[in-house]
Amino acid sequence: MTTRVRHICPLCEATCGLEITVDGDQVVGVRGDSDDVFSKGFICPKGVAVADLHHDPARLRTPMIREGGQLREATWDEAFERIRTGLGELIGQHGTDAVGVYLGNPNAHNVTSTFYLPALVRALGTRYRFSASTVDQMPQQVALGLMYGTELSVPVPDIDRTDLFVVIGGNPLVSNGSMMTVPDMPGRLRALRARGGRLIVVDPVRTRTAAAADEHLRIRPGTDVLLLAGIVHTLFAEGLVDLGAAAEWIDTDAVEQLRDLMAAFPAGVVSGPTGIPADEIVELARTIAAAPSAAVYGRLGTSTSALTVAGEPSSFATLASWLIAVINVLTGNLDRPGGAMFPLPPAGGPTTFGEPGRGRGVRVPGSQRTRVRGLPSVLGEFPAAALAEEIDTPDPDSGQRLRGLITVAGNPVVSTPDADRLDRALQGLDFLVCLDAYVTETSRHADVILPAASPLARSHYDVVFGSLAVRNAARWSPPVFDLAQGERDEGEVLLQLAAIAAAVVNAAPEPTPEQMDDLVAFEVARRACSDPASRAHGREPAELLTAVAPRRGVARLVDLSLRSGPYGDGFGHHPGGLTLAAVEAAPSGIGRPGCPRSCVRPPGESNWFRRSWPRRRKGSRVCSTQLLCLTLS
Numbered sequence: 001m002t003t004r005v006r007h008i009c010p011l012c013e014a015t016c017g018l019e020i021t022v023d024g025d026q027v028v029g030v031r032g033d034s035d036d037v038f039s040k041g042f043i044c045p046k047g048v049a050v051a052d053l054h055h056d057p058a059r060l061r062t063p064m065i066r067e068g069g070q071l072r073e074a075t076w077d078e079a080f081e082r083i084r085t086g087l088g089e090l091i092g093q094h095g096t097d098a099v100g101v102y103l104g105n106p107n108a109h110n111v112t113s114t115f116y117l118p119a120l121v122r123a124l125g126t127r128y129r130f131s132a133s134t135v136d137q138m139p140q141q142v143a144l145g146l147m148y149g150t151e152l153s154v155p156v157p158d159i160d161r162t163d164l165f166v167v168i169g170g171n172p173l174v175s176n177g178s179m180m181t182v183p184d185m186p187g188r189l190r191a192l193r194a195r196g197g198r199l200i201v202v203d204p205v206r207t208r209t210a211a212a213a214d215e216h217l218r219i220r221p222g223t224d225v226l227l228l229a230g231i232v233h234t235l236f237a238e239g240l241v242d243l244g245a246a247a248e249w250i251d252t253d254a255v256e257q258l259r260d261l262m263a264a265f266p267a268g269v270v271s272g273p274t275g276i277p278a279d280e281i282v283e284l285a286r287t288i289a290a291a292p293s294a295a296v297y298g299r300l301g302t303s304t305s306a307l308t309v310a311g312e313p314s315s316f317a318t319l320a321s322w323l324i325a326v327i328n329v330l331t332g333n334l335d336r337p338g339g340a341m342f343p344l345p346p347a348g349g350p351t352t353f354g355e356p357g358r359g360r361g362v363r364v365p366g367s368q369r370t371r372v373r374g375l376p377s378v379l380g381e382f383p384a385a386a387l388a389e390e391i392d393t394p395d396p397d398s399g400q401r402l403r404g405l406i407t408v409a410g411n412p413v414v415s416t417p418d419a420d421r422l423d424r425a426l427q428g429l430d431f432l433v434c435l436d437a438y439v440t441e442t443s444r445h446a447d448v449i450l451p452a453a454s455p456l457a458r459s460h461y462d463v464v465f466g467s468l469a470v471r472n473a474a475r476w477s478p479p480v481f482d483l484a485q486g487e488r489d490e491g492e493v494l495l496q497l498a499a500i501a502a503a504v505v506n507a508a509p510e511p512t513p514e515q516m517d518d519l520v521a522f523e524v525a526r527r528a529c530s531d532p533a534s535r536a537h538g539r540e541p542a543e544l545l546t547a548v549a550p551r552r553g554v555a556r557l558v559d560l561s562l563r564s565g566p567y568g569d570g571f572g573h574h575p576g577g578l579t580l581a582a583v584e585a586a587p588s589g590i591g592r593p594g595c596p597r598s599c600v601r602p603p604g605e606s607n608w609f610r611r612s613w614p615r616r617r618k619g620s621r622v623c624s625t626q627l628l629c630l631t632l633s
């Protein structure tokens, strides 16, 4: 007998709702959930393949430990015991900075990671934190963080209302979008064209998105920063600057400063290096300014590309990301319907916490430096490009180096630069633990591999992507299947690792995973009570925890987050507000309450700005030095 179960696809940022047909322990069909409030039936081939992933015989089902140079199957107890000893020896002899972490991309798609990874990283107490972010979107996070105040202050294109969508270095028809959670890009682009809107793509390659565009500007790789400076220059030169809703948040002095900074980049000057004719650059600036609404959007091509300047490879990714945001501001498209708008995530996120208009902002560069090259940390982590050298280059005096590593859902041997060197460096580690679904190029070097269970055997809620979504919606998926025999929930595994780390680092008795879960829940409740923006502000954590009992695990954490979040029931103070129970009762999700279109944050609610652009923390840089060196070269 078959049954149909709804589950959010965890495989990319589009977060489509799937309808999975199940017969016993088999998936017999996967299609888009046409009732899903957010994705409305869209699915891509990768989503269909979630069944193959679930049934893949190569997916690990048991822990593996290294013995006599070979990986062999092991019990969970054996694996954790090996980790206790391994971490104990390393940290006991060399301190907490002897062990680092690398966190891969799928963590963003896994609610257990959202809540429990921070517990593990905190327990380890290491300054060696690496992730896929620094080979992906970090420049965007830095630029937008400096402008808008948090590590996830991302205005996303209001794609369904825009008149002009400008995509720079992204291929959303193929990637299904990134830093913009948007199911059914093909449908949304068709709708854009049907209502008379336009799509302009800036990409060196004629991608599928470029081919579908009204206009494709073939830019020379790495030169976007110049094109963008040329656009800003033109906006000023032609008197096209109109700040719109953002005006009240912006220093007029800063706008003047920006005009001066951009004086060196008229279209005629940037045309040569970018390979785009000057009149096309001017026309692009005019088109953006003239559109009733426009959203300029940059993605991987702008956040990872580089350029050789004066013989040195230089990345202008942060500056390019900043200029993209600046263009949205200067053309009045920030917080305008059809422009770039901030989502209002139901489970909360960095932009919903704290008092609007105030905050500490982000600190760039961070306070830490890598040992070998002295590279600065940013938003709490080091660049992944520095991982190999921190392992394979011992300090000449002390012999100090990174000796142990824990990877969670990452494959840095494939995804980070100079992979061959990292491949060799990992072999030189004293201890490597990988939490992964497969034996990969990275995990094949592990002393212990802890298997990640099938994504269909866990609950799902997109906490992270709520902060990037083009529509606000709350959707919860219970597991489609029970864990297979011998499998463990990834959340429990993370909590067990955190418990081991806490015991080793503090030389204290090891807490149980349940105790760790209670600690995390208390922390979520405590923050909800102390946060002035929370609907539970001023309450007691114990009261909140009683209200969500007997839930445990991520369900408890999501319930706490939803109920204290911007649409929450405030634990009774906002009757009719969101609770996890309400979301559970709506298997295809709940759109923004009270709004039939569940738009991104309604226009005019501009109080999400933590700090006004472009006032910066003293000593921080938005790469203006790079701009200078470019002018000089």
Ligand SMILES: Nc1nc2c(c(=O)[nH]1)N[C@H]1C(S)=C(S)[C@@H](COP(=O)(O)OP(=O)(O)OC[C@H]3O[C@@H](n4cnc5c(=O)[nH]c(N)nc54)[C@H](O)[C@@H]3O)O[C@H]1N2
Pocket: 103, 104, 105, 106, 110, 132, 135, 136, 300, 408, 409, 410, 411, 412, 414, 415, 416, 435, 436, 437, 438, 440, 452, 455, 490
């Ligand atoms: N050359 C090149 N390099 C790139 C990119 C590129 O396009 N080209 N793209 C960059 C980008 S955008 C990114 S985001 C990074 C990605 O960098 P990484 O995240 O390091 O690489 P992935 O290949 O996504 O590795 C994900 C790993 O997680 C495992 N995994 C999958 N699901 C789960 C799960 O539920 N739990 C656990 N524990 N493990 C799981 C997979 O088996 C895989 O080993 O790579 C970057 N590097």
Ligand SMILES: Nc1nc2c(c(=O)[nH]1)N[C@H]1C(S)=C(S)[C@@H](COP(=O)(O)OP(=O)(O)OC[C@H]3O[C@@H](n4cnc5c(=O)[nH]c(N)nc54)[C@H](O)[C@@H]3O)O[C@H]1N2
Pocket: 012, 013, 046, 105, 136, 168, 169, 170, 171, 172, 174, 175, 176, 177, 178, 202, 203, 204, 205, 207, 219, 220, 221, 222, 223, 224, 299, 300, 301, 302, 305, 306
């Ligand atoms: N099927 C599938 N989908 C995925 C992923 C996957 O692995 N497989 N990965 C997901 C992840 S982690 C991410 S981050 C997203 C990425 O999503 P996108 O950024 O939309 O996709 P990319 O293919 O990385 O597109 C980058 C584009 O930038 C262009 N480009 C390269 N250099 C430059 C440059 O200097 N300037 C400009 N203007 N353009 C340049 C490239 O030609 C390419 O078209 O995709 C996600 N979607």
Ligand code: SF4
Pocket: 009, 010, 011, 012, 013, 014, 015, 016, 042, 043, 044, 045, 046, 047, 048, 176, 183
């Ligand atoms: S677009 Fe992304 S979320 Fe949607 S089905 Fe495909 S992989 Fe899954």
Ligand SMILES: [Mo]
Pocket: 105, 136
């Ligand atoms: Mo990515």
